[in-house]
Amino acid sequence: xxxxxxxxxxxxxxxxxxxxxxxxxxxxxxxxxxxxxxxxxxxxxxxxxxxxxxxxxxxxxxxxxxxxxxxxxxxxxxxxxxxxxxxxxxxxxxxxxxxxxxxxxxxxxxxxxxxxxxxxxxxxxxxxxxxxxxxxxxxxxxxxxxxxxxxxxxxxxxxxxxxxxxxxxxxxxxxxxxxxxxxxxxxxxxxxxxxxxxxxxxxxxxxxxxxxxxxxxxxxxxxxxxxxxxxxxxxxxxxxxxxxxxxxxxxxxxxxxxxxxxxxxxxxxxxxxxxxxxxxxxxxxxxxxxxxxxxxxxxxxxxxxxxxxxxxxxxxxxxxxxxxxxxxxxxxxxxxxxxxxxxxxxxxxxxxxxxxxxxxxxxxxxxxxxxxxxxxxxxxxxxxxxxxxxxxxxxxxxxxxxxxxxxxxxxxxxxxxxxxxxxxxxxxxxxxxxxxxxxxxxxxxxxxxxxxxxxxxxxxxxxxxxxxxxxxxxxxxxxxxxxxxxxxxxxxxxxxxxxxxxxxxxxxxxxxxxxxxxxxxxxxxxxxxxxxxxxxxxxxxxxxxxxxxxxx
Amino acid sequence: xxxxxxxxxxxxxxxxxxxxxxxxxxxxxxxxxxxxxxxxxxxxxxxxxxxxxxxxxxxxxxxxxxxxxxxxxxxxxxxxxxxxxxxxxxxxxxxxxxxxxxxxxxxxxxxxxxxxxxxxxxxxxxxxxxxxxxxxxxxxxxxxxxxxxxxxxxxxxxxxxxxxxxxxxxxxxxxxxxxxxxxxxxxxxxxxxxxxxxxxxxxxxxxxxxxxxxxxxxxxxxxxxxxxxxxxxxxxxxxxxxxxxxxxxxxxxxxxxxxxxxxxxxxxxxxxxxxxxxxxxxxxxxxxxxxxxxxxxxxxxxxxxxxxxxxxxxxxxxxxxxxxxxxxxxxxxxxxxxxxxxxxxxxxxxxxxxxxxxxxxxxxxxxxxxxxxxxxxxxxxxxxxxxxxxxxxxxxxxxxxxxxxxxxxxxxxxxxxxxxxxxx
Numbered sequence: 001x002x003x004x005x006x007x008x009x010x011x012x013x014x015x016x017x018x019x020x021x022x023x024x025x026x027x028x029x030x031x032x033x034x035x036x037x038x039x040x041x042x043x044x045x046x047x048x049x050x051x052x053x054x055x056x057x058x059x060x061x062x063x064x065x066x067x068x069x070x071x072x073x074x075x076x077x078x079x080x081x082x083x084x085x086x087x088x089x090x091x092x093x094x095x096x097x098x099x100x101x102x103x104x105x106x107x108x109x110x111x112x113x114x115x116x117x118x119x120x121x122x123x124x125x126x127x128x129x130x131x132x133x134x135x136x137x138x139x140x141x142x143x144x145x146x147x148x149x150x151x152x153x154x155x156x157x158x159x160x161x162x163x164x165x166x167x168x169x170x171x172x173x174x175x176x177x178x179x180x181x182x183x184x185x186x187x188x189x190x191x192x193x194x195x196x197x198x199x200x201x202x203x204x205x206x207x208x209x210x211x212x213x214x215x216x217x218x219x220x221x222x223x224x225x226x227x228x229x230x231x232x233x234x235x236x237x238x239x240x241x242x243x244x245x246x247x248x249x250x251x252x253x254x255x256x257x258x259x260x261x262x263x264x265x266x267x268x269x270x271x272x273x274x275x276x277x278x279x280x281x282x283x284x285x286x287x288x289x290x291x292x293x294x295x296x297x298x299x300x301x302x303x304x305x306x307x308x309x310x311x312x313x314x315x316x317x318x319x320x321x322x323x324x325x326x327x328x329x330x331x332x333x334x335x336x337x338x339x340x341x342x343x344x345x346x347x348x349x350x351x352x353x354x355x356x357x358x359x360x361x362x363x364x365x366x367x368x369x370x371x372x373x374x375x376x377x378x379x380x381x382x383x384x385x386x387x388x389x390x391x392x393x394x395x396x397x398x399x400x401x402x403x404x405x406x407x408x409x410x411x412x413x414x415x416x417x418x419x420x421x422x423x424x425x426x427x428x429x430x431x432x433x434x435x436x437x438x439x440x441x442x443x444x445x446x447x448x449x450x451x452x453x454x455x456x457x458x459x460x461x462x463x464x465x466x467x468x469x470x471x472x473x474x475x476x477x478x479x480x481x482x483x484x485x486x487x488x489x490x491x492x493x494x495x496x497x498x499x500x501x502x503x504x505x506x507x508x509x510x511x512x513x514x515x516x517x518x519x520x521x522x523x524x525x526x527x528x529x530x531x532x533x534x535x536x537x538x539x540x541x542x543x544x545x546x547x548x549x550x551x552x
Numbered sequence: 553x554x555x556x557x558x559x560x561x562x563x564x565x566x567x568x569x570x571x572x573x574x575x576x577x578x579x580x581x582x583x584x585x586x587x588x589x590x591x592x593x594x595x596x597x598x599x600x601x602x603x604x605x606x607x608x609x610x611x612x613x614x615x616x617x618x619x620x621x622x623x624x625x626x627x628x629x630x631x632x633x634x635x636x637x638x639x640x641x642x643x644x645x646x647x648x649x650x651x652x653x654x655x656x657x658x659x660x661x662x663x664x665x666x667x668x669x670x671x672x673x674x675x676x677x678x679x680x681x682x683x684x685x686x687x688x689x690x691x692x693x694x695x696x697x698x699x700x701x702x703x704x705x706x707x708x709x710x711x712x713x714x715x716x717x718x719x720x721x722x723x724x725x726x727x728x729x730x731x732x733x734x735x736x737x738x739x740x741x742x743x744x745x746x747x748x749x750x751x752x753x754x755x756x757x758x759x760x761x762x763x764x765x766x767x768x769x770x771x772x773x774x775x776x777x778x779x780x781x782x783x784x785x786x787x788x789x790x791x792x793x794x795x796x797x798x799x800x801x802x803x804x805x806x807x808x809x810x811x812x813x814x815x816x817x818x819x820x821x822x823x824x825x826x827x828x829x830x831x832x833x834x835x836x837x838x839x840x841x842x843x844x845x846x847x848x849x850x851x852x853x854x855x856x857x858x859x860x861x862x863x864x865x866x867x868x869x870x871x872x873x874x875x876x877x878x879x880x881x882x883x884x885x886x887x888x889x890x891x892x893x894x895x896x897x898x899x900x901x902x903x904x905x906x907x908x909x910x911x912x913x914x915x916x917x918x919x920x921x922x923x924x925x926x927x928x929x930x931x932x933x934x935x936x937x938x939x940x941x942x943x944x945x946x947x948x949x950x951x952x953x954x955x956x957x958x959x960x961x962x963x964x965x966x967x968x969x970x971x972x973x974x975x976x
Binding site: 025038 | 896
């Protein structure tokens with residue numbers, strides 16, 4: 001994975017020093033909170049309900065064990081012993097003190113980490129497929145280009161005060177595991193007629209209060225022109241994106257209001273000026289960065305299948321974990337495994353300092369020192385030899401991280417909600433906990449199969465409810481929390497936005513309503529291979545609506 | 553003389569030569585002005601000394617001393633074009649009466665006047681620049697020809713001159729000779745009386761220190777004689793006496809008064825805000841809003857005066873692409889520091905359209921944005937926010953000065969990503 005050179009290290013040190021100066025000026029009262037706000041946001045610092053929240057970047061979701069240990073250290077020293085992994089492949093600490101933040105940042109800098117542009121109206125931390133560089137179905141490892149985009153976008157002087165935040169995701173396999181169609185710019189690896197690899201560019205996707213599926217603006221941009229194309233899009237957005245209304249300021253609204261053809265015309269005109277200019281990316285530089293992401297020194301291992309049927313008899317809990325938490329690896333004898341941060345009844349995405357350290361140890365010993373954070377708020381050991389699976393599993397059991405529920409109904413994406421967030425209008429974590437308790441029985445989860453539930457505590461949709469097969473949105477109505485249920489959302493290459501079925505439910509009613517939807521699916525599916533979203537697409541909303549609200 | 557050659561041979565002022573200066577200063581009695589002058593002209597720098605004189609209210613004492621020592625000593629008179637007629641008459645009178653045979657008038661460069669002060673009213677908006685083109689610039693080629701200069705400066709004249717010695721070593725290794733350093737007002741009057749020297753014709757009208765007509769006014773009884781110079785402005789020196797003890801050239805004084813930060817200092821701003829009463833064909837030194845310019849394009853292009861352009865967020869600078877060279881200044885408006893449209897405007901102007909004159913940011917600007925603005929090509933800032941002004945003057949902006957991406961026309965910082973480094 002990428003290692004900082006002198007330049008990167010000096011850059012992060014300078015940034016940390018700059019922010020220390022800004023914090024000092026704020027503490028002395030030389031700048032107002034209003035003036036400080038965009039500065040702290042661009043350094044990942046939010047003001048939450050109870051305290052400041054610090055969001056640390058995990059570029060394209062990749063970590064070394066040393067970095068994970070540092071996060072554990074921060075959790076223990078400056079927070080309350082835990083951290084929260086987010087849907088942006090980042091980690092948040094909910095209880096740092098302002099005066100400690102520069103210290104935390106300089107600790108992070110010592111392990112090549114930072115909080116740059118994890119918030120604010122700038123280009124945010126770039127995200128990608130958690131199995132990048134390991135998955136069997138990959139066209140290209142997206143991380144080298146992700147790193148180049150990270151560099152290009154870091155403290156970009158033209159794009160530090162955009163109309164609104166700007167998120168870029170990229171995906172290297174045909175199967176979209178990075179939800180690129182719900183980002184401001186989504187990049188999908190593809191090949192052209194000559195067999196060259198380049199990028200489809202999707203623009204104007206997003207969730208929030210106005211969910212939109214991105215539109216294809218260019219079907220093939222080669223690597224060498226990618227930065228010029230990105231700069232063209234962001235310049236058009238910076239100049240013409242709406243600034244009169246915060247809720248209409250994302251590029252998705254610009255694309256929607258002006259029309260894709262207008263925006264495409266402006267972008268292509270800019271690109272015609274920039275193409276071949278100073279942003280041209282030479283192959284040597286792509287090669288240089290790619291070398292950092294070369295596959296680790298895999299052993300030549302036989303292509304042993306994992307014998308789950310045998311474990312079903314010997315150790316059903318282990319078998320369950322094997323069945324659901326592995327992802328096929330490109331290298332024979334290896335697998336990628338998901339460490340679920342979704343224990344039944346727990347807070348989705350949270351990990352304690354001890355758990356982080358245990359995972360770091362396992363990564364160091366069994367996964368070539370590599371770790372990933374997923375946008376579904378789990379962790380991944382990307383390169384584990386199949387023969388080591390039992391040892392890794394035992395290590396996870398010891399720290400209560402061996403939940404075998406990846407991709408199942410209890411693997412819920414959930415925002416922090418009103419328990420932490422100042423924007424939230426309803427609680428979300430307790431809803432997730434109640435749902436996972438309702439469906440706790442492993443056999444039942446297995447029977448239900450792949451089903452993505454996503455919960456947001458407000459309309460800003462940090463819990464991605466729009467793209468949940470079942471989505472739950474908490475709103476406040478007449479002083480009461482009310483939960484709307486959506487159906488049919490999908491974040492993959494078959495992107496769709498979920499539809500609201502009918503009136504909302506109170507908090508106590510949500511698990512029962514979801515159970516009704518699940519029972520309807522189980523009763524109506526063609527067979528066990530037809531998963532929830534496929535059945536919904538075949539059946540339409542009618543049977544689900546009827547089950548929830550009756551014929552009336 | 554040995555000391556002279558030592559002083560003048562090597563262009564680096566060092567401790568030894570500074571000590572030589574100290575020794576020279578110890579050689580003369582405080583009031584021995586003629587002795588100082590004679591030593592300088594005949595011994596230290598023979599043939600290498602000149603005088604710049606304003607032929608003002610008390611110039612006559614120094615000129616009289618010079619005439620006693622050497623009537624052919626080169627004397628330069630800065631004919632700024634802004635003198636009182638009485639001053640010009642006084643020059644002729646003194647030449648005759650004192651027998652000065654080597655007085656030369658130096659004039660400002662016509663092209664500078666045409667460019668910077670076509671209407672002759674620059675003194676009104678920007679007296680620093682006026683002094684610069686009418687005094688400092690014309691004097692420069694003359695200065696280079698001499699190793700030493702005799703001045704009429706006196707300790708009592710301004711606070712900054714309070715420790716003035718007879719001999720000074722300047723930073724460019726010349727010697728300034730100040731024979732009148734210890735003279736006070738009474739000494740000057742006594743000397744004039746003793747030698748029956750003619751007064752400047754305006755002296756009896758209340759002018760105690762006389763420079764250019766527009767920037768000189770009468771002083772009241774008991775007032776500092778130089779109070780009439782640049783009255784009401786925070787300005788005490790015209791720029792030609794910069795070297796003395798550093799204090800005279802301090803930008804901090806100017807900073808209190810001016811809000812345009814440019815080339816490392818706060819300077820007077822000749823530009824005004826555009827208002828509805830201005831007329832396209834006659835306006836000058838105003839930033840014309842881009843839509844107003846486009847509406848009256850022909851009239852503005854026919855206007856011979858210096859003009860600027862104001863680009864607000866939402867304005868399309870490409871609409872004025874062909875005419876950008878007409879403007880000596882472009883102002884980019886930042887109505888709120890969170891509105892980043894001006895950054896794109898600045899890059900388009902400087903990178904795509906090669907606009908190279910003054911590009912200033914106006915509006916809501918804090919110290920944290922200035923480094924980003926500079927990278928995008930902005931080279932001047934109108935700043936009233938006090939902490940930001942202080943940060944600019946002290947040059948301590950919170951800045952990350954290594955860059956991942958190429959931006960701007962001259963950005964080739966050491967250590968920049970090789971693949972993003974400019975070819976040039």
